[in-house]
Amino acid sequence: MMTSLKDVAKLARVSPATASRALSKPETVAFITRERVTNAAKQLSYQPNVLARGLRQRGSRTLGAIISDILNPGQATLAKGIQDAAAKRDYTVFMFNTDEDTEKERRALESLRGHLPQGLIIVPSPGARENLKLVSNLPTVELDRSSGLRDAHTIMVDNVGGAREAVQHLTALGHKRIGMIFGSMDVSTAVERLQGYREALEGAGIAYREDLVLSGNHREEGGRVAAHTLLNRPAHQRPTALFVGNNEMTIGALLAMRELELRIPSDLSIVGFDDSRWAKLMQPAITVVAQPAYELAYLACETLLNRLENGVSHQTMRPASIRLSTTFIKRDSTAPPPPT
Amino acid sequence: MMTSLKDVAKLARVSPATASRALSKPETVAFITRERVTNAAKQLSYQPNVLARGLRQRGSRTLGAIISDILNPGQATLAKGIQDAAAKRDYTVFMFNTDEDTEKERRALESLRGHLPQGLIIVPSPGARENLKLVSNLPTVELDRSSGLRDAHTIMVDNVGGAREAVQHLTALGHKRIGMIFGSMDVSTAVERLQGYREALEGAGIAYREDLVLSGNHREEGGRVAAHTLLNRPAHQRPTALFVGNNEMTIGALLAMRELELRIPSDLSIVGFDDSRWAKLMQPAITVVAQPAYELAYLACETLLNRLENGVSHQTMRPASIRLSTTFIKRDSTAPPPPT
DNA sequence: CGAGTTCCTGCAATCGATTTCAGTATCGAA
DNA sequence: TTCGATACTGAAATCGATTGCAGGAACTCG
Structure with missing residues (x-):
């Protein structure tokens, strides 16, 4: 036909x-x-017929995109940014989800490989370093996180700076016992945000205490459990403020606070990473570090396409690492600590 | 290499x-x-090499999926359902976003056509009826909404029943003036939900009043404006309850209520369509009609694949129309109307 | 007028996997 | 021992678009 x-x-x-x-x-x-x-x-x-053309020209105008969780609004925004940028240059995108699962990521890459995409944009899972060997000569841009590969191009936000600013805000309000829930040590963003937290504490002359820092494994339930553990102590030992490393865990933390009947911000101040619809809809509205997710993804895609169309070889091009800055949004979930 | x-x-x-x-x-x-x-x-x-194989066999194991807005959590869930179902059967998916824009939908279909997908899953935009002619011999399943095409296969929820149940809940609580914010007349789900609203009113012996029903155009801002218009009246004329046709407009309505300083549920009860994270996180938590979005999408994809693999011709197969039922979730945003 | 360009077009090979068709080897039965 | 059936294998055509190369026409210039 x-x-x-x-x-x-x-x-x-x-x-x-x-x-x-x-x-x-x-x-x-x-x-x-x-x-x-x-x-x-x-x-x-x-x-x-794209297939025939692609066969002859060894590759169609197609990109691969691998994100970690489409149900996370932040990641969905990344997906949209990638697609919009690709569509504008007349590329189509194969989009995959890993659910943070290294094995799924591997399958996605294998499946992608057969489609001969021109390039790849990936939010690397913890095991990406190994997986990416499967497509070692495919022009790739890492988005939002770094896999740790030596010559990778990465487009990320300034996690250290964003976290530092958030925690500085808390110390400036007079908080001394500030807890943090971070993602996990095998994801670069989590490590960097933890770093920012430490720097801010240090800048304020507050000692870093291991017992105030817990992993929430990036998910709502992990965040809830971690927050519950951190906050379920007598008032004089309990942190007076909490910095949470991503939006899902922030929801978990809020649930935990409700379980423990702690009030925001009178009993406890809270700052989240990632802005979202509900953050400003909550009462009180949540103070957050906002990321320019759409811009980040759009830029990643443009960077990749520029590289492709300028015919710059993957090998010779010096790796670019771009950092966009975050925006601190003060809302109503932070206040001076309760009087002792 | x-x-x-x-x-x-x-x-x-x-x-x-x-x-x-x-x-x-x-x-x-x-x-x-x-x-x-x-x-x-x-x-x-x-x-x-999928391209070579696809060329020879006239089509690769590829599906097209067109959804309306990846940033809407409900639609993102649809995307995930489609992808999971496709991956399980070893198909890959070209995913497109229309942003409810008929023109974007047309471009997506054109672009898709060149890739010779085996089938298509689409959340039809208002203009889909015309656009779908571009791919008239491609096996297609319509998801979540109907384009109105005669011999289409559609997988939707029981919008009429879901809306009816929500409004019955309100009438049972004693509400008489119940407002509704619906999407727009050119989207089948919106029309059906409006229909359910009317049926419930009729069942309770309450006259339908045009001035209590406004369009919010599916978006947050539209919902806010509509709610503002409906609620900005003296207390004895103002609706005592509001039924909102989707999640984005519900956010808008909540913002409007905050602007007007109306309290939930004492001044006003509210029921939304679509469940979401924030609905249960809000205080008070929002009563909603929940849709089985993931199941819906998974089923749509399976239906399509079964049709493909059984080799049943698009033409001869009798069109299937599947309806899944919704779930009413009572939370804290509904209560009897304030005493007059 | 002839040689050298320039411009345009068509032939045929090519990309990589699949598939038809024909050919060879093997085995069983007569 | 021979014939036919069966089981495998390989040569070559095919899918549809692109492209290197060659050839013909037209045109320029000496």
Whole structure:
């Protein structure tokens, strides 16, 4: 049913070769011939077969994108940014989800490989370093996190700075016992945010205490458990403020606080990482470190496409590492600590 | 340096033809030969070129999916359901976003067409009826909404029943003036939910009043404006309860109520359509009609794949229309109306 | 007018996997 | 021992678009 280039050529009374050139390299074909071909193509509503073209040209205008969890609004925003940027340059995207699962990531990469994408944008899972060997000569940009690969291009936010600013805000309010719930040690963003937390404490002359820092494993339930553990102590030992490393765990922390009947911000101040709809809808509205997720993803995709279209080899190009800065948004969930 | 089937064949000392058969139709090849081939394939970590295969077989194991807005958590859930179902059967998915824009939808379909997908799952935009002609012989399943095409397969929820149940809950509490914010008349779900609202009112012997029903155009801002208009009246004319047609508009309505300083549920009861994280996190938690979005999408994809693999022709198969039921979740945002 | 360009077009090869068709080897039965 | 059936294997065509190369026409310039 699909009309092929041969049909167009026949209708335009030229060879398939000429038809092909008329459509994709118009300047190499005489004006009048070109007209005949384009008309024929329009008349038959010809659509080139991407598979055939891709086979010959070794790769179609296709990108792979691997994100960690489409249900997380932040990641969904990344997905949208990638797609919009790709669509604008007339690329299509194969999108995969890993659910933070290294094995799923591997399968996604294998499946992707057969489609011969021109490039890859990935939010690397903890095991990405190994997995990415599967596609070692595919131009790749790492988004939001770093896999730790030596010559990778990465587009991330300034996690250290964002975390530092958040915790500085808390110390400036007079908090001394500030807890943190971070993701996990095998994800670079979590490590960096923890680093920012430590730097801010140090800057305020507050000693780092291991018992105030727990992993929440990036998920709501982990955040709830961690917060419960941190906060379920007598008032004089309990942290007076909490810094939470991502949006899902922040929800968990809020649930834990409700279970323990702690009030915000009178009993406890809280700052989250990642802004979201509900953060400003809550009462009180949650103070957060906002990330420019859409811009980040858009930029990652553009970076990749520029690299592809300039024909710069993956190998020779010096790895670029771009950091966008975060925005601190003060709302109503932070206040001076309760009087002792 | 993609390894091709020819390389595998050479290493296994067989012809490419045999190598191909050994991998895809094992029973037609002698055991010992098959072993040699599979070993060679593993050794070279051979990955078939989907483009070449797709070219020859006229179509790769690829599906198209078009959803309306990946940033809406409900739609993101649909995306995930589709992907999981497809991955389980070893299909890959081209995912597109329309942002409810008919023109974007058209471009997505055109782009998709060139990739020769085996099938399509679509959340139709208002203009889908026209756009879908572009791919008229592609097996298609409509998800969540109906385009109105005669012989379409659709997988939706029971919007009428869900809305009816929500409004019955309100009438049972004693509400008489119940407002509704619906999406728009050109989207089937919105029309059906409005229908359910009318049926529930009728069942309770309450007259339908046009001035209590406004369109919010599916978006947060539309919902806010509509709610503001409905609620900005003296207490004795103001609705005592509000039924909102989707999650985004519910957020808008909540913002409007905050602007007008109306308290939930003492001044006003509210029921939303679509459950979400924040609905149960809010204080008070919001009563909603929940949709089985993941199941819906998973089922849509399975339906499509079954149809494909049973080789049932698109034309002859009688159109299936599946409805899943919604779940009413009573939380704390509904209560009897304030005494007059 | 002839040689050298320039411009345009078509032939045929190519990408990688699948599949038809024909050919060889093996085995059982007569 | 020979014939036919069965089981495997390989050569070559095919899918649809692109592209290197060669050839013909037209045009320029001496």
